[in-house]
Amino acid sequence: MAPLTPYTFFQCPCSEPSTLGRPADGSSGAGAGAEPDADDEDRAFDPRAPRSNYSLYPLEYLLYCEDCQQIRCPRCVAEEIVTFYCPCCLFEVPSSNLKSEGNRCTRSCFQCPVCIGPLATTSLESHPDPNLLAAPDNSAAPHSGPYILTCSYCNWSSTEIGIKFDKSNGIHAQLAKLRNGGTTRLTAKERKERRKDLLQGGGPATRTAEAAVDGRDLDVDTQFANLKAFYQNQLADSSSGGNGLSSLGDMGFASPSSLSRIMSIYTGGSLHDKRSKLRIGTMREALDSDEGLKIANLDESGAIEKLQEEGYDATVSAEQISNQTPNLGEAPLHGRGRFTSELRPIPYLLRTKRSKRCPICRHIISKPEAKVQATRFRIRLVAGSYIPSITIRPLNTPEASPGAPSDTLQPLKPVQFLLTFKNPIFETVKVTLATPAKTPGRFASKVTVLCPQFEIDANTDVWDEALKDGDKDKRRRRGEDGPHQAEAGKIWERGRNWVSLVIEVVPASLRLDLLALTNPTGGQEVDTGPLREDEDLLEIPMFVRVEWEADAAGDEIGSAPNKDKEGREKRELAYWCVLGLGRVSQS
Amino acid sequence: MATPASTSANSSSKRHSILPPVSQAGPKPPVQFSSSITIADSALLTGSHTILAGSESVIHPRARLDSSGGRITIGRRCIVHERSIVGGNAATVTLSPSRGSKTSDTLLSPLPSSAGVTLADYVLVDVGAVIEAGDTVVGEGTTVGVGARVCAGAVVGKHCTLTPHTVVAAGDVVPDFTVIYSKGLRRRDLRGVPELRNKGQARQIEVLRRMIPSNPGKFSS
Numbered sequence: 001m002a003p004l005t006p007y008t009f010f011q012c013p014c015s016e017p018s019t020l021g022r023p024a025d026g027s028s029g030a031g032a033g034a035e036p037d038a039d040d041e042d043r044a045f046d047p048r049a050p051r052s053n054y055s056l057y058p059l060e061y062l063l064y065c066e067d068c069q070q071i072r073c074p075r076c077v078a079e080e081i082v083t084f085y086c087p088c089c090l091f092e093v094p095s096s097n098l099k100s101e102g103n104r105c106t107r108s109c110f111q112c113p114v115c116i117g118p119l120a121t122t123s124l125e126s127h128p129d130p131n132l133l134a135a136p137d138n139s140a141a142p143h144s145g146p147y148i149l150t151c152s153y154c155n156w157s158s159t160e161i162g163i164k165f166d167k168s169n170g171i172h173a174q175l176a177k178l179r180n181g182g183t184t185r186l187t188a189k190e191r192k193e194r195r196k197d198l199l200q201g202g203g204p205a206t207r208t209a210e211a212a213v214d215g216r217d218l219d220v221d222t223q224f225a226n227l228k229a230f231y232q233n234q235l236a237d238s239s240s241g242g243n244g245l246s247s248l249g250d251m252g253f254a255s256p257s258s259l260s261r262i263m264s265i266y267t268g269g270s271l272h273d274k275r276s277k278l279r280i281g282t283m284r285e286a287l288d289s290d291e292g293l294k295i296a297n298l299d300e301s302g303a304i305e306k307l308q309e310e311g312y313d314a315t316v317s318a319e320q321i322s323n324q325t326p327n328l329g330e331a332p333l334h335g336r337g338r339f340t341s342e343l344r345p346i347p348y349l350l351r352t353k354r355s356k357r358c359p360i361c362r363h364i365i366s367k368p369e370a371k372v373q374a375t376r377f378r379i380r381l382v383a384g385s386y387i388p389s390i391t392i393r394p395l396n397t398p399e400a401s402p403g404a405p406s407d408t409l410q411p412l413k414p415v416q417f418l419l420t421f422k423n424p425i426f427e428t429v430k431v432t433l434a435t436p437a438k439t440p441g442r443f444a445s446k447v448t449v450l451c452p453q454f455e456i457d458a459n460t461d462v463w464d465e466a467l468k469d470g471d472k473d474k475r476r477r478r479g480e481d482g483p484h485q486a487e488a489g490k491i492w493e494r495g496r497n498w499v500s501l502v503i504e505v506v507p508a509s510l511r512l513d514l515l516a517l518t519n520p521t522g523g524q525e526v527d528t529g530p531l532r533e534d535e536d537l538l539e540i541p542m543f544v545r546v547e548w549e550a551d552a553a554g555d556e557i558g559s560a561p562n563k564d565k566e567g568r569e570k571r572e573l574a575y576w577c578v579l580g581l582g583r584v585s586q587s
Numbered sequence: 588m589a590t591p592a593s594t595s596a597n598s599s600s601k602r603h604s605i606l607p608p609v610s611q612a613g614p615k616p617p618v619q620f621s622s623s624i625t626i627a628d629s630a631l632l633t634g635s636h637t638i639l640a641g642s643e644s645v646i647h648p649r650a651r652l653d654s655s656g657g658r659i660t661i662g663r664r665c666i667v668h669e670r671s672i673v674g675g676n677a678a679t680v681t682l683s684p685s686r687g688s689k690t691s692d693t694l695l696s697p698l699p700s701s702a703g704v705t706l707a708d709y710v711l712v713d714v715g716a717v718i719e720a721g722d723t724v725v726g727e728g729t730t731v732g733v734g735a736r737v738c739a740g741a742v743v744g745k746h747c748t749l750t751p752h753t754v755v756a757a758g759d760v761v762p763d764f765t766v767i768y769s770k771g772l773r774r775r776d777l778r779g780v781p782e783l784r785n786k787g788q789a790r791q792i793e794v795l796r797r798m799i800p801s802n803p804g805k806f807s808s
Contacts, residue, residue: 115769154768155748155776
C-alpha cells in the first residue's frame with residue numbers, strides 16, 4: 001500500500017445546510033459562531049459521508065471573501081470570463097469575434113490531427129534546399145512557393161491530405177477554402193454570386209448540368225445554403241398565394257408555417273413572419289442538389305476498396321475523430337472521415353481567463369490581469385492568507401521504538417501527532433478546536449486534542465522578530481518546561497506566528513468480530529459487513545474557530561472621530577476541517 | 588588488448604562535469620575506425636568483440652559502446668549521442684533507467700555468441716537511447732529518439748523515426764519509413780524526404796566535427 005502522508009482538508013461552508021441560502025454578512029458572524037454549540041454537537045461533520053466529497057478542499061484551493069468573511073470554494077464561486085485567448089499564439093480574441101467565428105483560433109495555430117502536437121508552417125520550395133529540413137539555422141533564407149503544415153513529433157504534414165498553402169499567414173482562412181486533396185471550395189459569397197448568375201442567365205439545361213457536377217461533393221455548408229435559399233423561395237411563393245383560410249393544415253412537415261418556425265430557430269429569426277399564421281397549403285420539397293437535396297451515398301465500395309488497398313494504417317482512431325472539429329467543407333450524411341486522408345488540422349481551442357465572484361455578496365475575489373501574457377492577478381483573495389494552515393506530522397516520543405516508522409497505524413495503540421497551526425494574518429488569533437471524542441463511522445477511533453484552546457501570535461515582520469532577540473527567548477518555547485512531554489492543556493511548541501500542539505489518537509481495531517463488542521448500541525443491529533473502501537483510513541473531523549480583533553471595515557465612513565474606541569472589532573471564523581492521519585493496519 | 592584503462596577519461600575537458608569520472612571497466616575492445624571518424628576522448632568502449640565505425644561518424648562523450656555480446660558495426664555518417672548505450676548485455680543495459688520491464692527476461696537469457704549491433708549509415712542515436720545487443724539492426728537514416736530503447740534482436744527499417752522514450756520490443760520488426768510515436772502507435776512517414784534528412788545530418792556532423800575534440804588513437808592500440 002502506498003504510504004499516506006498526513007493531509008488536511010477544509011470544508012467550504014457552501015455545502016452546509018445551515019448556511020445555505022442565508023446571507024452571511026458581518027453581523028451574522030456571532031450567530032454562526034454560537035451555532036456549533038447549539039446544534040452542531042449532535043451533527044458533527046462526517047468526512048465519510050458521500051456529500052463531503054464535494055465540500056472538502058486543500059487550503060490552496062480555497063478562496064476567501066473579505067466582505068462575507070467566509071471561505072469560498074471553487075464549487076460555489078461564480079466565474080466570469082475575462083479574456084479569450086489562443087494558447088498557441090497568445091492572441092486575445094474579442095468576445096464579439098467569438099460569436100461570429102467560433103471558439104477556435106482563426107489565425108495560423110493548428111494541432112496535428114494525428115498526434116495533437118503543434119503544427120508548424122514550413123515552406124515547400126520547388127527547388128528543395130538540401131539543408132532546409134534539418135538545419136534551421138539555414139532556413140532564414142527568404143521562402144517562396146507553397147507552404148505546408150508539419151508536425152515535428154509524428155512527422156505528419158499537410159501534404160498527406162493534399163493541402164498546400166500559397167501564403168504563410170492566415171492559414172485558417174486558406175484552409176477553409178480547401179478541400180482535402182487540394183481542390184478549392186466555394187465560399188459563401190462566391191456561392192451567392194453563382195446562384196445569382198444562374199437565376200439570371202441559366203436555363204434549366206445548364207441548371208441540371210451544374211447540379212450534377214455539384215451533387216457529388218455537396219458539402220454541409222453549401223447544402224444548408226441551398227436548402228435555405230430554396231425554402232425562402234418556397235415561402236415567398238406560398239405567402240403570395242395564401243388566401244387566409246383555417247390553420248388546420250398547419251401542423252404538417254411540409255406546411256409553410258411550421259417550416260418558417262423551424263427556420264426561424266436556426267437562422268435567428270430572419271425568416272420569421274407574422275403573416276405565417278394565415279398561410280395554408282403545402283410546398284414541394286427540394287428536388288435536386290441545387291435546391292439542397294442530397295441523396296445518401298450508400299455505396300461504400302470505395303471505402304472498402306481503400307481499406308483493402310491501404311489497410312488498417314489508413315484508418316483513423318476514435319480519438320483522432322473525436323479531436324476533429326466540425327468541418328463545414330465535409331460531405332453531409334457520411335461526412336465524418338474514417339481515413340487518415342480525411343483528417344484536417346485542428347485549430348487550437350481558445351482558453352479563458354476567469355475572474356471569480358463571491359456567490360453571496362457578488363464581490364470579486366479573484367481577478368487575473370486581462371493581458372494574456374501577464375500571469376499576475378489584480379485581485380486574489382486566497383484562503384491561505386486568512387485562515388491558519390494546519391500541518392500534521394507524527395510525534396516520535398523518546399519512548400517510542402526508534403525502528404523504522406511504520407506507514408500504517410497500529411490498532412488500539414495510542415499514537416500522537418503534532419498539529420502545527422500557522423497564522424497568516426497580522427493580528428494575534430485565538431483558536432478553539434473541537435473534535436468528536438470518537439471518529440464517525442463503524443470503526444470509531446478515540447481522539448483527544450491535548451490543548452483545544454490557544455493563541456497564535458501575529459504574522460509580524462520576520463526581521464522585526466529577528467532583531468528583537470532578547471524578547472524572542474521569552475516568547476518562544478513557552479510551551480515547554482524541562483523534558484518534552486505532551487501535557488494536557490499545554491501547547492507543544494510556539495514560534496513567531498505558529499503554534500504546535502499534540503493530538504492523541506487511539507486507532508480503532510478493524511476486526512469485524514470485535515465490532516459488536518466495542519459498539520454497545522443497545523438494540524440496534526451492528527453492521528458486520530466486510531471492510532469497505534477507505535474504511536481503514538483514519539480521518540478526524542475537527543471544528544476550528546478562530547477569533548481575532550481587526551480594524552473595523554472601511555464601510556462606515558462617518559464614524560471617523562471615535563475610531564480609536566470602536567476601530568477594533570472582533571472577527572470570528574469557524575469551519576470544519578478534516579485531518580487525514582493515516583491508514584490503520586489491517587493485520 | 589585486455590588491459591583495463593586506468594586513466595580518467597575526461598581529463599582533457601576544461602569544464603568539470605558533476606558526474607563521477609568515467610572509468611573504464613572490463614576489457615578494451617579491438618576497434619576498426621575509419622580515419623575520418625570523430626570520437627570523443629571520454630566515450631566508453633568496452634567488450635571483447637570488434638567495434639567498427641564507418642567514415643565521418645561521430646561518437647559523443649560518454650556514449651557507451653559495449654561489444655561484450657558481439658561485434659558492433661556503426662555505418663557511415665552516424666551520430667551516437669552522449670549517455671546512449673549501443674550494445675551490451677543485461678548488466679550494462681540496466682544501468683540506464685529501464686522503461687520496458689518486459690524486456691528484461693529476454694535480456695537475462697544468455698545471448699548467442701555473436702550477438703552484435705548493426706547501425707546502418709546515417710543513423711542518429713539520440714541522448715540516453717539504448718540499443719541492446721542481440722543481432723539488433725537499425726536501418727539507414729533512422730532516428731532513435733531521446734531515451735528510446737531498441738531491444739535485443741529488433742530490426743528497425745530504413746528512415747524510421749522513433750520518438751523519445753519509445754520502446755521497440757525484442758525481436759520486433761519495424762518496416763521502413765515508420766514513425767513510432769505516443770506509446771507505441773505507428774504510422775508511415777509519407778513526407779518522402781529521406782535525402783533531405785541525410786543531408787541535414789551530414790551538415791550536423793560537419794558542425795560536430797569542429798566541436799568535439801576527436802581522439803581515435805586512444806581506443807586503437
